[in-house]
Amino acid sequence: MKKIIIFGATSAIAQACARIWAAGGTEFVLCARDEARLQIVATDLKGRGAANVSTAIFTAESVESCTNSALQALANGCDIALIAHGVLTDQKDCQQNSAALASDIQINFTSYAIIAEVCAKFFEQKRAGTLVLVSSVAGDRGRASNYIYGASKAAVAALASGLRGRLSKVGVNVLTVKPGFVDSPMTAHLKKGALFASTDTVGTLIVKAVESRRTVIYTPGFWRVIMGILAHVPERIFHKLPI
Amino acid sequence: MKRCSWGRYPSAEQSIYAPAWAPQLTDPFFLNQFKDPNSAINSGLKSTVLPYGNGRSYGDVCLNSSGVMLDISHLDNVISFDAERGVITAEAGITLRQILKIIVPHGWFLPVTPGTSWVTLGGAIANDVHGKNHHRAGTFGNHIESLELLRLGTTSTVSPTINAELFQATVAGLGLTGIILSATLKLIPIANHRIEGESIRFESLEEFFELSSASDAEFEYTVAWLDCLWSKGVRGHFMRGNHASKSNLPTLKPWSPRWELATVPCDVPGIFVKPWTMHCFNFAYYNKQRAKVAKINQSFEPFFYPLDIVSNWNKLYGANGFFQFQCVVPHAAGEPGIRAVIEAARLSGAGSFLAVLKEFGSAVSSPGMLSFPRPGYTLCLDFANQGAETIKLMQRLEQIVIKNGGALYAAKDALMSAESFASSYPRAAEFASYIEPGFSSDFWKRVYK
Numbered sequence: 260m261k262k263i264i265i266f267g268a269t270s271a272i273a274q275a276c277a278r279i280w281a282a283g284g285t286e287f288v289l290c291a292r293d294e295a296r297l298q299i300v301a302t303d304l305k306g307r308g309a310a311n312v313s314t315a316i317f318t319a320e321s322v323e324s325c326t327n328s329a330l331q332a333l334a335n336g337c338d339i340a341l342i343a344h345g346v347l348t349d350q351k352d353c354q355q356n357s358a359a360l361a362s363d364i365q366i367n368f369t370s371y372a373i374i375a376e377v378c379a380k381f382f383e384q385k386r387a388g389t390l391v392l393v394s395s396v397a398g399d400r401g402r403a404s405n406y407i408y409g410a411s412k413a414a415v416a417a418l419a420s421g422l423r424g425r426l427s428k429v430g431v432n433v434l435t436v437k438p439g440f441v442d443s444p445m446t447a448h449l450k451k452g453a454l455f456a457s458t459d460t461v462g463t464l465i466v467k468a469v470e471s472r473r474t475v476i477y478t479p480g481f482w483r484v485i486m487g488i489l490a491h492v493p494e495r496i497f498h499k500l501p502i
Numbered sequence: 503m504k505r506c507s508w509g510r511y512p513s514a515e516q517s518i519y520a521p522a523w524a525p526q527l528t529d530p531f532f533l534n535q536f537k538d539p540n541s542a543i544n545s546g547l548k549s550t551v552l553p554y555g556n557g558r559s560y561g562d563v564c565l566n567s568s569g570v571m572l573d574i575s576h577l578d579n580v581i582s583f584d585a586e587r588g589v590i591t592a593e594a595g596i597t598l599r600q601i602l603k604i605i606v607p608h609g610w611f612l613p614v615t616p617g618t619s620w621v622t623l624g625g626a627i628a629n630d631v632h633g634k635n636h637h638r639a640g641t642f643g644n645h646i647e648s649l650e651l652l653r654l655g656t657t658s659t660v661s662p663t664i665n666a667e668l669f670q671a672t673v674a675g676l677g678l679t680g681i682i683l684s685a686t687l688k689l690i691p692i693a694n695h696r697i698e699g700e701s702i703r704f705e706s707l708e709e710f711f712e713l714s715s716a717s718d719a720e721f722e723y724t725v726a727w728l729d730c731l732w733s734k735g736v737r738g739h740f741m742r743g744n745h746a747s748k749s750n751l752p753t754l755k756p757w758s759p760r761w762e763l764a765t766v767p768c769d770v771p772g773i774f775v776k777p778w779t780m781h782c783f784n785f786a787y788y789n790k791q792r793a794k795v796a797k798i799n800q801s802f803e804p805f806f807y808p809l810d811i812v813s814n815w816n817k818l819y820g821a822n823g824f825f826q827f828q829c830v831v832p833h834a835a836g837e838p839g840i841r842a843v844i845e846a847a848r849l850s851g852a853g854s855f856l857a858v859l860k861e862f863g864s865a866v867s868s869p870g871m872l873s874f875p876r877p878g879y880t881l882c883l884d885f886a887n888q889g890a891e892t893i894k895l896m897q898r899l900e901q902i903v904i905k906n907g908g909a910l911y912a913a914k915d916a917l918m919s920a921e922s923f924a925s926s927y928p929r930a931a932e933f934a935s936y937i938e939p940g941f942s943s944d945f946w947k948r949v950y951k
Contacts, residue, residue, distance in 0.1 A: 282603070282604075282607070295523070295525055299524065302580070302581060305580075306579075306581065306583040306590070306592070307604055308604070444522030445522075453767055
């Protein structure tokens with residue numbers, strides 16, 4: 260039976276993945292900040308076929324909480340670890356408020372590094388497993404409107420890339436996921452263009468990528484093309500674009 | 503933000519509130535937001551509220567101009583699934599599609615399913631939807647064991663036996679009696695995911711009526727597709743089927759959900775609704791089947807949800823959207839009534855791309871005060887919105903239906919008059935006394951005077 264640990268289990272993308280995995284009779288350890296929401300997700304996964312679901316509260320701002328949750332979650336074994344928690348940074352607030360900036364980077368990057376290192380040690384010894392880290396297309400290039408968020412997600416991508424180099428030697432796969440616009444409660448107030456993907460679509464792509472041991476995926480794949488073009492636009496022009 | 507229903511007519515400017523988690527709805531902070539005209543939710547409007555699922559109804563039952571759209575589509579968690587008894591409890595925003603993914607592998611199926619799997623559980627209850635097995639199973643609401651309703655700030659259990667009158671108001675209650683938080687649905691057992699049956703060509707309405715009355719006893723599902731544009735009258739395919747029996751199990755691959763194969767990315771400016779394209783489509787579709795009787799042996803998805811394979815098919819009707827017209831005419835006036843509607847539509851030259859005809863049975867009576875299904879024949883047509891002409895046609899058809907003692911389906915209506923509503927929904931006044939204070943919809947403002 261597959262054993263899967265999810266950090267940020269109440270995030271819409273993580274839940275979409277978990278629902279697909281649940282149908283196969285998976286054993287889950289779910290870590291998240293909010294107890295009530297965590298229980299809703301756990302019950303949902305049991306209803307969808309999960310064999311066993313245990314939950315743990317964790318706080319991404321706390322180094323101790325990250326380390327301990329990761330160690331405890333790994334204690335019963337693990338085949339796939341998905342790190343998907345995060346906060347949508349308020350860019351304007353971060354420009355004024357250093358404490359908010361530090362806390363957001365802690366949640367969106369530092370905690371990823373701490374948890375990923377604990378998982379990496381575990382998988383290295385086991386010589387098997389998959390580690391999935393959720394980055395973002397926002398990390399491919401900094402934009403004036405959300406570069407603090409983008410910078411954290413760029414750091415996640417670099418972290419994942421390095422870990423992949425280290426762990427590929429022992430047969431452990433590290434998957435970097437770069438979602439584009441996702442139709443989630445967070446974006447309910449926006450007009451949905453053709454670029455928006457449902458959480459179901461994103462989840463399905465992630466689960467497939469884990470199975471086929473992909474390394475870096477954009478969800479959906481057309482974002483690779485968009486970001487490939489945007490990455491090559493000269494700086495002077497890039498910052499005049501209406502994005 | 504401007505939002506429209508699946509028919510893309512009309513559209514309504516409204517503010518949107520989309521909770522991500524059910525407890526947000528019972529939070530006192532949230533409830534107070536509705537009472538505070540300056541809150542973020544109300545954005546300065548003195549407004550009413552209307553729950554919204556996945557927006558698959560056609561007219562304006564899911565719209566609330568200058569009010570708040572309470573989008574519950576993210577509240578889609580399963581609360582329990584008993585694979586032994588075949589009972590599922592889930593939050594109201596779960597789609598039937600998601601429910602099928604969970605239950606079909608365990609040998610269960612929806613007791614009643616409409617023609618798309620993209621509707622939410624809450625929406626299916628609020629519109630008391632029906633399916634091809636109406637003559638046997640009644641409506642969706644007939645299979646709800648109980649539901650949790652958030653009303654006047656408290657959550658209460660509502661079922662056919664507990665708060666029975668509130669249950670009758672909430673089923674087919676168009677979202678107006680409060681917020682359906684979750685519901686428990688009784689499922690039906692199936693041996694596998696296949697549907698077996700036959701498709702029979704018919705060349706007159708008489709033939710349809712004969713086929714229908716001869717089939718209802720032996721077939722769980724019956725429906726007819728009509729070609730109303732045929733020069734010699736009405737012809738079509740009568741489809742009847744049952745869930746397949748165990749016999750073909752050993753060689754059968756397990757069911758896996760079908761993907762959407764195509765999408766309509768933008769409005770198609772009208773060419774798909776010109777008379778010649780409709781003639782071509784109807785001719786080709788009718789003649790696709792050469793034999794008088796063709797066997798049906800297919801997965802349940804193409805049988806029940808043929809259009810689900812194309813996402814956004816509603817954009818084929820162009821930017822002005824389209825009208826659905828679904829009526830029921832009682833058995834007594836059945837044949838002349840249905841014939842008169844089809845003739846009036848044909849005379850107008852507007853033509854209907856998809857026309858569907860089915861007999862509603864009297865085996866199970868509808869549970870809701872505002873339920874649409876009642877014994878008789880139900881006919882469903884659609885018309886691209888070409889302005890005043892189309893509206894006049896719809897009104898003409900409405901008159902014919904009302905004159906024959908029939909009714910129009912709220913979930914597909916954008917134009918029905920208050921008089922027609924009053925005469926065809928006699929329990930409207932009783933229903934109105936159950937409306938949650940502060941809840942309203944464009945449909946309700948139009949039809950209830």
